[in-house]
């Protein structure tokens with residue numbers, strides 16, 4: 001992997017801190033320089049990095065830490081705790097409606113993984129919450145988007161509502177919801193076309209769907225490999241739609257997934273799931289602490305702390 | 309905004325001014341250029357600024373853009389026509405991770421080639437993803453290219469073999485081979501790609517004439533891993549940088565160009581078949597500092 005060198009340096013920085021017992025301000029500065037680099041290489045937004053590093057540095061240079069006998073260990077712990085905290089602390093559950101059906105909308109940039117994740121989510125909630133899902137094909141633009149969703153529906157044996165690609169997505173969403181009620185489905189997941197956050201026409205369309213179906217959740221689906229632009233995208237979708245949560249896809253790759261941190265920070269919205277493969281069962285609830293480890297590339301940071 | 313910040317930064321320019329360089333570094337990092345390449349550009353800019361005794365905003369702008377272009381072109385020629393087979397069938401292989409725009413880019417290029425009077429055939433080498441074959445078929449219809457495919461779940465290498473035979477038989481000019489998206493760390497999928505590549509190499513000498521790595525401009529530092537890993541199983545000859553119509557700058561291709569000598573050959577600026585463009589390092593460098601030069 002490409003980041004091995006960096007992870008090594010980071011671990012060196014931390015382990016020398018750890019061994020030190022008493023640490024000096026300079027020790028902390030040196031370690032924080034490595035942390036900064038690690039976060040940037042992980043695609044955490046540079047502004048978020050700056051804020052993070054400053055806040056950790058402040059805490060770490062506090063009296064108690066510098067004076068304590070295991071100061072090094074404390075600094076490592078501060079980094080880790082701050083990062084998990086930023087990631088959202090606790091794991092967050094999906095919102096369901098008391099009066100069925102519960103309605104979800106999948107939104108995001110082109111190719112992020114909306115359609116696949118719609119299927120995964122339906123499958124997941126059918127299993128874990130015993131829900132009866134229906135998928136709605138509201139992407140009328142991408143060639144064969146409907147075929148894709150229908151194939152996924154067939155693979156999962158979950159009904160897919162479609163009206164072809166000549167009817168407006170708003171109309172499809174409305175009719176789909178009616179149909180779901182008629183069929184006593186208690187979960188409706190609307191797949192929408194990928195779009196740029198700066199595409200006013202298509203963003204308006206999403207607002208109209210939102211108004212028409214009043215969803216319990218609007219998921220912003222984000223590719224974990226996204227770079228610095230993640231904040232622009234997330235901020236803009238959130239501004240225009242007030243998204244409720246985020247799903248991070250393609251985490252089965254070797255990306256560090258620093259976009260997660262940036263998105264969490266700029267939107268304040270929880271990440272609820274991660275996509276970890278192309279198969280329809282590759283969806284997992286999101287664990288903030290694991291993500292914190294991953295971003296710094298320190299799978300065994302916890303053991304480091306424990307051993308210290 | 310980005311532009312305003314840049315203008316302010318330029319207005320405050322002093323070549324001995326640390327703050328200026330820190331801002332410049334932020335700007336490059338923000339464009340996904342990556343830490344190392346950013347430091348290199350910044351150092352070079354420091355040097356040039358001193359050598360040329362730069363005093364004005366205009367000079368700083370000019371030197372900045374020129375520095376970037378020079379650095380890029382040091383390892384990559386500006387625009388090179390993609391490689392064609394002068395004597396017959398040209399085979400182009402498209403590879404990349406999931407959802408970057410492989411299939412759409414194929415459609416765009418097919419459209420362009422057909423407009424230029426060539427005959428084009430498409431091979432539906434993604435037999436895995438739901439709806440992938442239909443997607444290519446819809447595109448084939450729209451642009452007027454025949455699509456060779458098998459059923460979902462079929463052997464992609466067999467499709468490629470079949471398409472090569474048909475293309476040769478029908479004296480087609482260009483065969484564009486679509487492949488399933490695959491993450492570069494999935495060994496079995498990368499092996500499958502290597503096999504498809506071998507089939508092409510075996511059937512037609514010198515083919516594939518181009519292997520294009522399709523990269524999504526919104527991708528961050530992981531794109532470098534992608535380029536490295538795909539290069540290990542295929543002979544990547546160029547990059548198609550998609551989704552440049554958004555707000556992402558695609559700065560990582562700079563690092564890829566420098567480190568791996570893989571030039572960008574195409575740029576995707578939208579979802580329709582007319583949205584494929586040639587890459588120009590000049591436009592790209594200007595794009596990083598958009599609206600900078602009026």
Ligand SMILES: Nc1nc2c(ncn2[C@@H]2O[C@H](COP(=O)(O)OP(=O)(O)OP(=O)(O)O)[C@@H](O)[C@H]2O)c(=O)[nH]1
Pocket residue numbers: 108109110111112113114115116117139142145192193194195221249250251252253274275276277278282406407437489491
């Ligand atoms: N490896 C991996 N691939 C994924 C994951 N989620 C989705 N994909 C793949 O990513 C690609 C794009 O997924 P789609 O579901 O079509 O994405 P989309 O957001 O609906 O795309 P558009 O509708 O074109 O905007 C497909 O090849 C999926 O198989 C994931 O968690 N891991």
Ligand SMILES: Nc1nc2c(ncn2[C@@H]2O[C@H](COP(=O)(O)OP(=O)(O)OP(=O)(O)O)[C@@H](O)[C@H]2O)c(=O)[nH]1
Pocket residue numbers: 110111142194196404405406407408409410411412413434437440487488489490522550551552553554575576577578579583
């Ligand atoms: N805005 C924009 N969208 C693009 C561009 N190129 C492709 N897309 C969109 O990105 C999404 C994914 O494109 P595909 O061509 O299906 O990507 P792929 O790499 O073939 O995906 P998989 O086969 O699932 O791995 C689609 O919604 C395309 O319309 C581009 O240059 N700009």
Ligand SMILES: [Mg+2]
Pocket residue numbers: 114115116139142145191192193194
């Ligand atoms: Mg989709």
Ligand SMILES: [Mg+2]
Pocket residue numbers: 410411412434440486487488489
């Ligand atoms: Mg494809």
